[in-house]
Structures are given as C-alpha cells and as structure tokens.
Amino acid sequence: MRLRILITGGTFDKEYNELTGALFFRNSHVPEMLRLGRCRLEVDIETVTMIDSLEMTDDDRARIVERCRRSPEASLVITHGTDTMVETARAIAGAGLAGKTIVLTGAMIPYAFGSSDGLFNLGSALSFAQVLPSGVYIAMNGMHFRWDACRKNRESGHFEMPTE
Amino acid sequence: MRLRILITGGTFDKEYNELTGALFFRNSHVPEMLRLGRCRLEVDIETVTMIDSLEMTDDDRARIVERCRRSPEASLVITHGTDTMVETARAIAGAGLAGKTIVLTGAMIPYAFGSSDGLFNLGSALSFAQVLPSGVYIAMNGMHFRWDACRKNRESGHFEMPTE
Amino acid sequence: MRLRILITGGTFDKEYNELTGALFFRNSHVPEMLRLGRCRLEVDIETVTMIDSLEMTDDDRARIVERCRRSPEASLVITHGTDTMVETARAIAGAGLAGKTIVLTGAMIPYAFGSSDGLFNLGSALSFAQVLPSGVYIAMNGMHFRWDACRKNRESGHFEMPTE
Amino acid sequence: MRLRILITGGTFDKEYNELTGALFFRNSHVPEMLRLGRCRLEVDIETVTMIDSLEMTDDDRARIVERCRRSPEASLVITHGTDTMVETARAIAGAGLAGKTIVLTGAMIPYAFGSSDGLFNLGSALSFAQVLPSGVYIAMNGMHFRWDACRKNRESGHFEMPTE
Numbered sequence: 001m002r003l004r005i006l007i008t009g010g011t012f013d014k015e016y017n018e019l020t021g022a023l024f025f026r027n028s029h030v031p032e033m034l035r036l037g038r039c040r041l042e043v044d045i046e047t048v049t050m051i052d053s054l055e056m057t058d059d060d061r062a063r064i065v066e067r068c069r070r071s072p073e074a075s076l077v078i079t080h081g082t083d084t085m086v087e088t089a090r091a092i093a094g095a096g097l098a099g100k101t102i103v104l105t106g107a108m109i110p111y112a113f114g115s116s117d118g119l120f121n122l123g124s125a126l127s128f129a130q131v132l133p134s135g136v137y138i139a140m141n142g143m144h145f146r147w148d149a150c151r152k153n154r155e156s157g158h159f160e161m162p163t164e
Numbered sequence: 165m166r167l168r169i170l171i172t173g174g175t176f177d178k179e180y181n182e183l184t185g186a187l188f189f190r191n192s193h194v195p196e197m198l199r200l201g202r203c204r205l206e207v208d209i210e211t212v213t214m215i216d217s218l219e220m221t222d223d224d225r226a227r228i229v230e231r232c233r234r235s236p237e238a239s240l241v242i243t244h245g246t247d248t249m250v251e252t253a254r255a256i257a258g259a260g261l262a263g264k265t266i267v268l269t270g271a272m273i274p275y276a277f278g279s280s281d282g283l284f285n286l287g288s289a290l291s292f293a294q295v296l297p298s299g300v301y302i303a304m305n306g307m308h309f310r311w312d313a314c315r316k317n318r319e320s321g322h323f324e325m326p327t328e
Numbered sequence: 329m330r331l332r333i334l335i336t337g338g339t340f341d342k343e344y345n346e347l348t349g350a351l352f353f354r355n356s357h358v359p360e361m362l363r364l365g366r367c368r369l370e371v372d373i374e375t376v377t378m379i380d381s382l383e384m385t386d387d388d389r390a391r392i393v394e395r396c397r398r399s400p401e402a403s404l405v406i407t408h409g410t411d412t413m414v415e416t417a418r419a420i421a422g423a424g425l426a427g428k429t430i431v432l433t434g435a436m437i438p439y440a441f442g443s444s445d446g447l448f449n450l451g452s453a454l455s456f457a458q459v460l461p462s463g464v465y466i467a468m469n470g471m472h473f474r475w476d477a478c479r480k481n482r483e484s485g486h487f488e489m490p491t492e
Numbered sequence: 493m494r495l496r497i498l499i500t501g502g503t504f505d506k507e508y509n510e511l512t513g514a515l516f517f518r519n520s521h522v523p524e525m526l527r528l529g530r531c532r533l534e535v536d537i538e539t540v541t542m543i544d545s546l547e548m549t550d551d552d553r554a555r556i557v558e559r560c561r562r563s564p565e566a567s568l569v570i571t572h573g574t575d576t577m578v579e580t581a582r583a584i585a586g587a588g589l590a591g592k593t594i595v596l597t598g599a600m601i602p603y604a605f606g607s608s609d610g611l612f613n614l615g616s617a618l619s620f621a622q623v624l625p626s627g628v629y630i631a632m633n634g635m636h637f638r639w640d641a642c643r644k645n646r647e648s649g650h651f652e653m654p655t656e
Contacts, residue, residue, distance in 0.1 A: 001307075011349060018436040019485050021339060021380070023351070037284030038272060039306035040322055052349070108202060108346040114442025120201030123287030126306050131295045142203035142290050143165075157347050158204055175513060182600040183649050185503060185544070187515070216513070272510040278606025321511050329635075365612030366600060367634035368650055436530060448529030451615030454634050459623045470531035470618050471493075486532055 001130055002042040004073040005030060006064060008088075009050040010081030012118050014110040025050040029111040030079060033122050041126060044073065053081025053088070053106075061091040068097055075101050075129040079122075082106040082152055082159075085138055089147035093136040103129040105139045108157055166206040167293055168237040169194060170228060172252075173215040174245030176282050178274040189214040193275040194243060197286050205290060208237065217245025217252070217270075225255040232261055239265050239293040241286075246270040246316055246323075249302055253311035257300040267293040268311075269303045272321055330370040331457055332401040333358060334392060336416075337378040338409030340446050342438040353378040357439040358407060361450050369454060372401065381409025381416070381434075389419040396425055403429050403457040407450075410434040410480055410487075413466055417475035421464040431457040432475075433467045436485050494534040495621055496565040497522060498556060500580075501542040502573030504610050506602040517542040521603040522571060525614050533618060536565065545573025545580070545598075553583040560589055567593050567621040571614075574598040574644055574651075577630055581639035585628040595621040596639075597631045600649055 007013070007028045014023045030045055048067055049060050068076055080088055085104050092102055105125035107118035125139040136147040140159040151162050171177070171192045178187045194209055212231055213224050232240055244252055249268050256266055269289035271282035289303040300311040304323040315326050335341070335356045342351045358373055376395055377388050396404055408416055413432050420430055433453035435446035453467040464475040468487040479490050499505070499520045506515045522537055540559055541552050560568055572580055577596050584594055597617035599610035617631040628639040632651040643654050 011346075014349075016437055016441055018339075019482070021342075021351070023349070033284070034306075036279060036281060037288075037306060038281045038304075038322070039284070040324075041306045109344055110441075112442065113344055113438075113440065115200060115440070117200060117202045119283040120197070120203070120287035123284035123306065124201075124291040127288040127291035127303070127308070128295065130308070131292065139291070140202075142198075142201060142205045142287065144291070144294070154347070158202070160204075175510075178513075180601055180605055182503075183646070185506075185515075187513070273508055274605075276605065276607070277508055277602075278604065318511070361612070362634075364607060364609060365616075365634060366609045366632075366650070367612070368652075369634045443528060445528060445530045447611040448525070448531070448615035451612035451634065452529075452619040455616040455619035455631070455636070456623065458636070459620065467619070468530075470526075470529060470533045470615065472619070472622070486530070488532075 001075065002044070002073050003075045003077060003126065003129055004044045004046065004071045006067055006076060006078045007045065007047040007050070008053070008056070008064060008078060008080045010053050010079060010106045011110055012079045012107045013050065015112050029118070030122070033111060033119055037119060037123055039126070053084040056081070056084055056088065061088055064088060065092055065095045068092055068100065068102055069095065071100070074099055074134070076103070077125045077129050078102065078104045080104050080106050082108065082140070086147065086150055086152065089136050089138055093147045099134050101129055101132050101134050103132070103137045103139050103144070165239065165294055166208070166237050167239045167241060167290065168208045168210065168235045170231055170240060170242045171209065171211040172213045172217070172220070172228060172242060172244045174217050174243060174270045175274055176243045176271045177214065179276050193282070194286070197275060197283055201283060201287055203290070217248040220245070220248055220252065225252055228252060229256055229259045232256055232264065232266055233259065235264070238263055238298070240267070241289045241293050242266065242268045244268050244270050246272065246304070250311065250314055250316065253300050253302055257311045263298050265293055265296050265298050267296070267301045267303050267308070329403065329458055330372070330401050331403045331405060331454065332372045332374065332399045334395055334404060334406045335373065335375040335378070336381070336384070336392060336406060336408050338381050338407060338434045339438055340407045340435045341378065343440050358450070361439060361447055365447060365451055367454070381412040384409070384412055384416065389416055392416060393420050393423045396420055396428065396430055397423065399428070402427055402462070404431070405453045405457050406430065406432045408432050408434050410436065410468070414475065414478055414480065417464050417466055421475045427462050429457055429460050429462050431460070431465045431467050431472070493567065493622055494536070494565050495567045495569060495618065496536045496538065496563045498559055498568060498570045499537065499539040499542070500545070500548070500556060500570060500572045502545050502571060502598045503602055504571045504599040505542065507604050521610070522614070525603060525611055529611060529615055531618070545576040548573070548576055548580065553580055556580060557584055557587045560584055560592065560594055561587065563592070566591055566626070568595070569617045569621050570594065570596045572596050572598050574600065574632070578639065578642055578644060581628050581630055585639045591626050593621055593624050593626050595624070595629045595631050595636070
C-alpha cells in the first residue's frame with residue numbers, strides 16, 4: 001500500500017537555533033522519523049509549506065487542498081501545527097475529495113527536543129490512514145476524530161469532541 | 165473507546181544493568197510511553213510476563229490467550245518480543261476469540277536506548293486495534309499483517325508477507 | 329571536596345511550553361544532570377535567578393557576586409546564559425574574591441532538547457573548578473579561559489581568545 | 493593545547509545489535525560526543541582496542557602503554573571499561589612515563605542508550621587532563637583519583653578511595 005505524506009511545518013519540525021536562541025524551521029524530520037520507526041510502507045513525502053500553523057493563510061490551505069486532489073495515492077497523512085489543524089481539515093473536507101482518506105497529525109513538542117509525542121503520532125496517523133474509510137480525520141493523542149467532530153482544547157492542549 | 169494492553173516483555177522493555185553490563189527486565193516502559201505520546205485513550209494495562217520472547221513457553225502463551233479471552237475490552241494490543249511474535253499470534257488465533265481485535269507489536273531497539281522504534285510501533289498498534297475488524301494481527305514497520313500472512317525476516321529484522 | 333553551584337538560568341535550563349510554543353524557565357535541570365553524570369561530589373546547589381542572560385541586570389550581577397562572596401565553598405560553578413557570560417565573569421572578578429575558584433559555564437542547546445552540550449560542559453566546569461588556582465574562569469567547548477582572555481564569537485557561537 | 497584520546501572500548505561504546513539482541517562494539521562514539529559537546533580542543537583520536545575491559549589482556553595493556561609513550565601530546569584521555577580501569581591505570585603508571593598527564597574515564601551506561609553518564613565523564617576527563625600535574629588518574633563521577641588511591645566499588649558502581 002502506497003501513502004503520501006504532505007509536510008506543512010508545525011511544532012513537529014521546529015528546531016532550536018543555537019546562535020539566536022529562537023525556534024525555526026529547517027528541514028523536516030519526517031524522513032528520519034520513518035527510518036527510526038523502521039517504516040516499510042511505500043511513502044512519498046512532499047513538503048508544501050514549512051510554517052507555524054498560526055501563520056497559515058487561505059492560500060496555503062488552497063495549496064494543501066490542491067496537493068491532496070492531485071495525489072495519486074488514496075491515503076494521505078498531513079503533518080501540521082496543532083493550532084489551526086481543524087481549520088485546514090475543514091478546508092480539505094470542503095473540497096469534496098471523494099475516495100481519499102486524509103489524516104492530519106502534529107506534535108505538542110518538537111521532534112528534535114527529545115521528549116516529543118511526534119513519533120507516536122506519526123505511527124498512529126499512518127496506521128489510521130491505511131484502514132479508515134475515505135474522509136478527513138485528525139489523529140492526535142492516540143485517537144482519531146472526524147474533522148467536524150473535533151476541536152483543540154487550548155487549556156489542556158488535547159484534542160477532543162466538541163461536547164467534552 | 166476502551167482498550168487493553170497486555171505486556172509480555174520483549175526488546176520493548178529491555179534495560180541495561182549498569183552493575184553487570186547485561187540486559188534485563190524491570191518495569192514496563194509502556195505507561196511512560198503513553199504519557200510521552202499524550203495518549204488519551206482509556207487503556208487498561210496488564211503485565212502477563214516480562215521475558216524475552218525466545219524464552220516464551222506454551223504455558224506462557226496459554227496465559228496470554230486466557231487474558232485475551234477474559235478481557236472485557238474488545239480491542240487489545242500485546243507488546244511482545246519479535247522473535248516469536250508470529251507464534252504467539254497463531255496461538256491466540258487458534259483460540260477462536262470471536263469479536264476481538266488483537267494486535268501484537270514490539271520493537272527492534274529497547275525503548276530505554278534512545279533510538280527505539282517502540283514509540284512509533286505503539287502508536288501504530290493502538291490505532292490499528294481501534295479500527296481493524298476482529299481478528300489477530302501483527303503491527304510492525306508501520307504496516308499490519310494478519311497473523312497467518314506474516315513472518316519475521318531474520319536477515320533484515322523486518323516483518324513481511326511470506327511471499328516477499 | 330565540596331563545591332557550590334549557582335544557577336542563573338540561560339539556555340541550559342530553557343524548556344518548551346507546549347501550550348504556547350514559547351521557550352521558558354521552570355526548574356533547573358542541574359540536579360537531574362548531576363544524577364545522570366553519577367556525580368559523587370558534595371555539591372550545594374543554589375538558584376540565584378532563572379533568566380535569559382540578555383535580561384541580566386547589574387542588580388542580578390550584584391546578587392551573584394554576593395552569593396560567591398558568602399559561599400563557604402572555595403570552588404564554585406555558575407551556570408549562565410552565554411550571551412553575557414563574560415560580563416558577569418568581569419563583575420565577579422572586579423569584586424576581588426581572594427582564594428576562590430569560580431567557573432562559569434553554559435550551553436548552546438537547552439539540556440531538555442536532547443542534543444545539548446550542557447552535560448559535557450557541566451562535567452568540564454566541575455572538573456576545572458576543582459583543580460584550577462583561584463580566579464574567575466569560563467569553561468566552554470572543552471576549554472577554559474581566564475575571564476579577561478575570552479569572548480563569545482557571535483558568528484560561530486564559540487568562545488575564544490580575543491586574538492583569534 | 494593539544495590532547496590525545498585513546499579509545500579502548502568499554503561500556504562507553506557498546507551498541508545494541510537489533511538482529512541478535514546482543515551488545516556489541518562497532519565504531520567509537522567519541523567523535524560524535526566531541527561534536528555534541530562543541531569541543532574545540534585540538535584532539536587526536538586513536539583506537540587501540542574495542543573490547544569489554546573484562547577481556548583486556550596484558551598484551552592489550554602493553555599496547556596502551558606503548559601508545560601513551562609514543563604520544564607527542566603530554567595530555568591524554570583514555571576511554572576504558574570500568575571493570576579493569578584501575579588495573580590498566582596501574583600498568584601505565586608502572587611504565588614511568590614522566591611528564592605526561594594521563595586520565596582514564598568510562599561510563600556506566602552506553603552512550604548510545606540515551607541516559608548515559610558518558611558525555612559528563614568525557615567533559616570531565618578532558619578538563620582534568622589539561623590542568624592536573626603529570627601522573628596517571630581516573631576521572632569518574634565528577635571526581636579524579638590518583639591511580640593508586642582508587643577502586644571501583646562493585647556494589648554501587650562508584651569509584652572511591654580504598655578507605656571509604
């Protein structure tokens with residue numbers, strides 16, 4: 001089974017600039033994470049943006065939607081900052097891409113910082129993307145949510161059903 | 165959704181004894197890994213054995229089968245050494261536990277050793293266990309296999325279909 | 329031999345706030361680092377400030393000097409942000425604390441971020457503090473410098489002699 | 493200042509073989525550790541053996557002594573298994589290498605395993621080697637010992653004075 005991973009940045013891929021002391025983006029850690037997980041799925045990796053999700057514009061979202069549409073693979077994972085993940089999921093769902101299973105995931109701690117949830121989430125998202133029926137989902141905290149049944153709780157940092 | 169995790173030992177949970185220089189088992193790292201993954205699933209964790217899977221006996225397997233049978237949760241993940249994972253999967257499948265989705269997973273590198281595939285595999289196995297139909301599976305390398313369509317390739321350390 | 333460690337913050341002790349995505353200070357990692365290093369020196373640890381060294385004021389420096397003066401231990405290590413480490417070293421040297429060996433050290437990458445130089449530098453600074461004659465020094469990059477024969481090269485992030 | 497590091501193996505450099513589950517030696521981690529520590533000392537690294545110190549023979553020790561003798565650098569650090577570190581220190585001291593400061597160090601946990609004391613000890617040993625008077629020393633646990641005033645306590649794993 002072949003999957004596509006779209007990389008958009010987010011906490012997942014933040015690094016520490018030791019000269020300035022600021023966080024920044026360089027290259028994605030996803031290829032290294034797949035190696036570490038000894039992942040043997042056939043995966044195409046494509047970097048769409050490399051930004052904090054708070055800076056994501058409608059144009060960026062349109063590009064992500066377009067990449068989903070053009071993907072020959074029916075199963076996609078999108079790495080994304082958690083702050084606006086639901087918004088991007090909504091934009092993708094609005095595009096009506098029939099027959100595709102699209103799973104967004106992210107991390108609360110950068111992968112480069114040692115105690116990240118990123119590797120757990122990537123393993124989880126890739127697995128959900130292989131077996132869930134077509135639709136747009138968010139995979140965080142070991143769980144999966146339909147795009148329209150999910151929000152980020154900004155107090156706890158957790159994703160949850162809106163009724164929780 | 166509620167899941168049960170059965171812990172049996174394996175590379176997953178090996179530690180380094182700094183006084184003797186040997187590898188050994190102490191407590192499972194699964195609870196810490198769930199914390200690190202910010203897992204919010206309701207999970208019951210049960211330690212069945214704490215051994216290298218090469219030392220696993222028929223009695224040990226019978227106990228694992230019994231724990232699966234008695235589990236009130238319909239979704240189970242079993243952490244297990246990779247060397248005899250397929251054999252244990254076969255024993256569970258032979259018990260005919262209708263209505264249960266049971267996913268075995270493990271690691272090639274101990275979680276305690278920093279560069280482990282364990283966190284990726286745990287995220288993957290927990291996700292497959294939530295959405296696959298009932299049956300006995302192995303989740304390794306980002307993939308899932310039915311228990312009777314899988315073997316460990318001892319040259320590469322990978323799990324694969326027998327025809328590969 | 330008894331030493332005193334004064335903690336002032338700096339990159340050493342920065343953490344990642346997973347709710348805001350910003351770097352911040354909480355508790356010092358020095359006690360954990362000493363455990364990890366299996367350090368058996370008798371060490372008193374005292375937190376003076378917990379700030380980025382760019383924010384360090386003359387008042388902060390006066391407090392550090394005062395703590396050095398009052399220390400019953402003749403050997404001190406001070407963890408400090410690298411940006412103004414030399415300035416604080418100068419302030420301490422100006423106080424004329426005869427008979428004391430005071431070694432400032434820091435890190436380019438936060439200890440919490442996995443690939444830090446902090447543990448190496450802490451081992452180095454504690455060792456220099458035990459054997460150098462009295463005076464004020466900076467220990468970084470495996471080297472030691474007298475306070476008045478050292479600067480931070482802001483291009484490379486290295487500490488060096490002013491003539492380099 | 494120029495130093496020489498002689499690598500002999502020991503826990504420092506043990507790795508986990510993911511196919512066999514055994515610990516083994518491959519390449520030394522010392523170069524990577526020096527990079528991580530942003531070490532700027534001029535260091536020559538020489539691998540003498542790559543073995544567990546329990547397997548070290550008199551011939552191995554003779555080779556280590558010979559390398560110390562021929563070293564153009566007056567300051568040496570030797571990475572070594574902790575079990576027979578004192579014995580090797582004695583052999584070197586017996587050779588009467590006047591004018592050289594030789595510091596043996598090691599680790600209780602392999603560097604590759606994430607929670608190692610190795611980086612702390614390497615920073616410490618390199619620092620002691622620069623400033624101690626000529627002689628043969630052991631640097632462990634943040635402390636330094638003359639070769640003839642030191643033993644490994646096999647219960648605690650610590651190095652200590654024989655009278656402790």
